[in-house]
Amino acid sequence: MxxxxxxxxxxxxxxxxxxxxxxxxxxxxxxxxxxxxxxxxxxxxxxxxxxxxxxxxxxxxxxATRVTILLHKPIGYVSGQAEDGHQPAATLVQPRNHWKGDTSHHRFAPAQLRGLAPAGRLDIDSVGLLVLTQDGRVARQLIGEDSEVEKEYLVRVAYGPITSNPQASFPREQLARLRHGLSLDGQPLKPAVVDWQNPEQLRFVLTEGKKRQIRRMCELVGLKVVGLKRIRIGRVMLGNLPQGQWRYLGPQERF
The missing domain is CATH 3.10.290.10 (RNA-binding S4 domain)
Structure with missing residues (x-):
């Protein structure tokens, strides 16, 4: 049967x-x-x-007691477990680094660190918005197999030896490949939004998060990433959150 x-x-x-x-x-x-x-x-x-x-x-x-924390990760911190002598980003979640501009009504308690885990990675040499959560629903929404949540990045690049105005010499067909047509680890990447923000900086919007994805995408088309910053996850913006500081996800905020 x-x-x-x-x-x-x-x-x-x-x-x-x-x-x-x-x-x-x-x-x-x-x-x-x-x-x-x-x-x-x-x-x-x-x-x-x-x-x-x-x-x-x-x-x-x-x-209802579980918290989700938004951290502006600096360079030199890893997203998850400590490795090669580098501290996890979660070690920054302490009262002295709590952003004074936080408008939520949460108060810090040591119990909020229990089970606090990153919902997605951000490379050690990248900065920007990192989500740490105790809430399994948030984790599933952001990193579940069927997640379609957008992540937005500002990426400063060089094209070969050209660091000043690489936009002028970077071929348009290669920009089209960044948007759709590249593969990593033997699998085609999902379509991405990739546009020039200024002559030295690209804006990427992705709906997936393979390891070092943007850096590896850029390598495939001859670009070198000089700096990478994540500024948005879903509808939540990094905004004015200072580097090295954190705030709570507010009760009305949704990814």
Missing amino acids: TEDASLVRLNKRMAELGLCSRREADDWIERGWVRVNGAPAAMGVKVGPQDRIEVDRAARGEQ
């Missing part, structure tokens, strides 16, 4: 519905906070589109 193809694991369905991450779902199921069709859910159970999923208020309350 073949299994109904419409059935999926409960944790996956909860993540697809935007209720939580899969890991959170497993935790909630284990605590007895999830019911399917009125009955307590068992770990590993599969559900169909017609099944009714309910989540206990305790889970919602715990979720």
Whole structure:
């Protein structure tokens, strides 16, 4: 007897519905906070589109305490775990680096550092907007397999030995390749928005985030990246947030 193809694991369905991450779902199921069709859910159970999923208020309350932090990462910090003697960007999340212009009503507490993880990478030699979150829903939205959230970058480049006005000598057909036509790691890249901001700087808008993607894209067309700054993720802008400082994602802000 073949299994109904419409059935999926409960944790996956909860993540697809935007209720939580899969890991959170497993935790909630284990605590007895999830019911399917009125009955307590068992770990590993599969559900169909017609099944009714309910989540206990305790889970919602715990979720409401989780924070998402926006950091203006400087050069020299890695996005994730410490490596080669370089500090993780999360070490900057401390009271003395909290931006005075933060308009959210959150107050810093050490518990906010527990489980705080980067939702996407930003190279050690790049600066700009980095998202750190305790919320699995935010992480899934930004770095999930089906994520289509835009990331915008300002990229200062040189074309061979030309550092002053590379725009004048960079071939238009190569600019077209940056927009669509390049492959990395044996896979074609998704279409990108790439335009000149000024004679030395390109603006990139991507909906994917392969390792060192922009630098590697530029190498393929003969450009060298001199400086890279991420200024936007989805609808959230870096704005006036000073380098090395952080703020909370506000309650009304959405990626």
